[in-house]
Amino acid sequence: MVFPExxxxxxxxxxxxxxxxxxxxxxxxxxxxxxxxxxxVGVLEIPMQLMGQNIIAGGIHAVCTHPEYRRRGYYREIMKEVLDYCNSRYDTLVLTTAQPELYQPFGFRVVKEHIFIAKSDSVGSQGFRLIDTSDPNDVKLLHRLLETREPVSNIVGIVNEKAVFCVNEGRNPLYYAPDLDVIICMEIKDTQLQLFDVVGTRICTLAEILERINIRIQEVAIYFSPDCLNADVQALSHILDGDSLLMVRGNFAAEGEKFMLPRSARC
Incomplete structure (x- = not known):
């Protein structure tokens, strides 16, 4: 009812x-x-790597009130309970929102994010296959890689997290490269590759990804910090989907760095 879109x-x-x-x-x-x-209001645990250090962040999600019961103080009451619960458990809280004004009174602040653009003139060969989420073997493969994944970035990366990934990406195409043993979250629009996440025990380079795409790619848009991709990129300030602002509360070691929290980890 609250989030029909x-x-x-x-x-x-x-x-x-x-x-x-x-x-x-x-x-x-x-x-x-x-x-x-x-x-x-829900609280999830998100295992993250920030500036090379592993932390457990609290993820605030699904904040909503039935339209007939709004403006009665329920949200404020619950948020106070949530923060009491989180203060003894997490040094860092994260959320994404189109309405930052709802969270600023509770100590959350907007953190600037970036998209990364790489030029390309690549035509590779077919090296990916689609993950079949109805196939138990492919689901087992997905679990294995999510459990053992290397962070996609040493600036802001995710480790051993499943629930947010599966809800965010489970309806999107997931591509597997058997020789690299990685799952790629990506979309191709005309000659642009949009790269959202790389899930594997070793993060492959951008060149290795492009070598396995059998259509011409002239530009790559990377929606996470590409420090592990060995790519020449231009960083541009960016808000995902035009309104998905990242907000944090407490310590956030990557604040001021150029990064984006991967789409697969946003809550």
Whole structure:
């Protein structure tokens, strides 16, 4: 009801089918009216690498109140409970939003993000196949790589996280390169490659990815810091989807660096 454009029920069902449900990963804070949930804030744990250091961040997600019960203070009450819960557990909280004004009173601040553009003139050979999320062997492969993945970036990267990845990317095409043993989250629009995540025990270079795409690529847009890709890039200030602002509360070691929190890890 609150987020119809993202079809969150469908995304959550995909996460369950992939064996990484939000119900098992999220701690819900809820207000009820006659046993019906009317306001909710969820807290997820997101294992991250920031500037080469591993941390567990708290991810604030699915913040919503039933339209008929808004402006009664439920959201503020729940957020106070959430912060009391998180303050003793996490030094860093993250969320993404199109409405930063809702979170600034609670100590959250917007952190600038960047997209990275690389020029190319590449035509490779066919080296990827689509992951079949209905195939148990492919689901097992996905779990193995998510559990053992190397961070896609030493500036801001994700390690051993499944629930947010499966909800965010489970409905999108996932490409597997058997010889590299990596799963790539990518889209191709005309001659531009859009690169959203690389999941593997070794992060391959951009050249290795391009060598396995059998159409001409003239530009690559990278939606995470490409420090591990061995690529010549130009960094540009960017807001994902035009309104998905990253906000943090507490320590965030990568603040001031050029990076983007991967789409697969945004909540």
């Amino acid at each position: 993202i079809k969150i029920s469908d995304a959550a069902q995909v996460g369950r089918m992939l064996g990484a449900s939000w119900e098992s990963a999220s701690t819900p804070f809820i207000r009820l009216h006659d046993d019906v949930a009317i306001s909710h």
